[in-house]
Amino acid sequence: MLVGDRPQLPVTPAIEDPPIAHVMPDLNPGSSTTPSATGCAEKSTQPLHIQHIWIVTGPAGCGKSTVGKALQQELGVPFLEGDDYHPQLNKEKMGRGTPLTDEDRWDWLVVLRKAAIDALAPSSERNSPAGVVVACSALKQKYRDVMRVAAYGSPSVQIHFIYLRLDEDVLMERVRARQQHYMKSGMVRSQLATLEEPKDEWDVITINVQGSAEEVQQRVHDAVTAKLAEYV
Numbered sequence: 001m002l003v004g005d006r007p008q009l010p011v012t013p014a015i016e017d018p019p020i021a022h023v024m025p026d027l028n029p030g031s032s033t034t035p036s037a038t039g040c041a042e043k044s045t046q047p048l049h050i051q052h053i054w055i056v057t058g059p060a061g062c063g064k065s066t067v068g069k070a071l072q073q074e075l076g077v078p079f080l081e082g083d084d085y086h087p088q089l090n091k092e093k094m095g096r097g098t099p100l101t102d103e104d105r106w107d108w109l110v111v112l113r114k115a116a117i118d119a120l121a122p123s124s125e126r127n128s129p130a131g132v133v134v135a136c137s138a139l140k141q142k143y144r145d146v147m148r149v150a151a152y153g154s155p156s157v158q159i160h161f162i163y164l165r166l167d168e169d170v171l172m173e174r175v176r177a178r179q180q181h182y183m184k185s186g187m188v189r190s191q192l193a194t195l196e197e198p199k200d201e202w203d204v205i206t207i208n209v210q211g212s213a214e215e216v217q218q219r220v221h222d223a224v225t226a227k228l229a230e231y232v
């Protein structure tokens, strides 16, 4: 299977990651789809309760937090702000104007992925939510692949990336106008240099985020509604 292709069930993890894979909770105890001995999914009469992980991606300043929080309100699911999961050293590094490396991002992505899985797990205090929204730059395809592992082995969990596309000049304007954030406009160019725009990745929805926050939110709403309709 090529990276970014839609996996067929049952899914064999393309990335070896035993600690997470082995602790994946059974998110769907009443699942309607049961893998058979031959490896083919068998249908039962119960509806499949799908949990959707919506990962809002793109470079600093594209609007991940703004879009993510609005989507959280709309869907009534938890929201994880990826920036909050960076170790302090990463934040200090970015604050000094030094771009993160693959190594700096690796543990952050794994921790954020686990937090997303945990947010889906049922607890005694509330019912299992229908999903979670995560703001995470996920600039490179291999970073998105790290996050994709969250859905591996759990047919009831679906992962979607919402890539917010914006030109450099508008990105720069938005980051410059933003107050009290460690990420300054000088980092925008390096974010774009690192960015691998998703192409032919079946689980990515690209949204043009030029325009007002309301216009952008409407586009996101339409795209998410259309995606959810595929599961009805």
Ligand SMILES: Nc1ncnc2c1ncn2[C@@H]1O[C@H](COP(=O)(O)OP(=O)(O)OP(=O)(O)O)[C@@H](O)[C@H]1O
Pocket (backbone or CB within 6 Å): 058, 059, 060, 061, 062, 063, 064, 065, 066, 067, 083, 135, 137, 174, 175, 177, 178, 179, 183, 209, 210, 211, 212, 213, 214, 216
């Ligand atoms: N559609 C929009 N039009 C104008 N300004 C916007 C729009 N969306 C977001 N902003 C503003 O742009 C700035 C960056 O947005 P936001 O913080 O949501 O981006 P981000 O991708 O989460 O950034 P970072 O990754 O650096 O945390 C904020 O000040 C926000 O209020």
Ligand SMILES: O=C(O)[C@H](O)[C@@H](O)[C@H](O)[C@H](O)CO
Pocket (backbone or CB within 6 Å): 059, 060, 061, 082, 083, 086, 100, 105, 136, 137, 138, 139, 183, 191
């Ligand atoms: O991968 C990265 O370089 C980082 O995640 C950044 O994108 C920041 O966390 C974020 O944009 C905060 O401004």
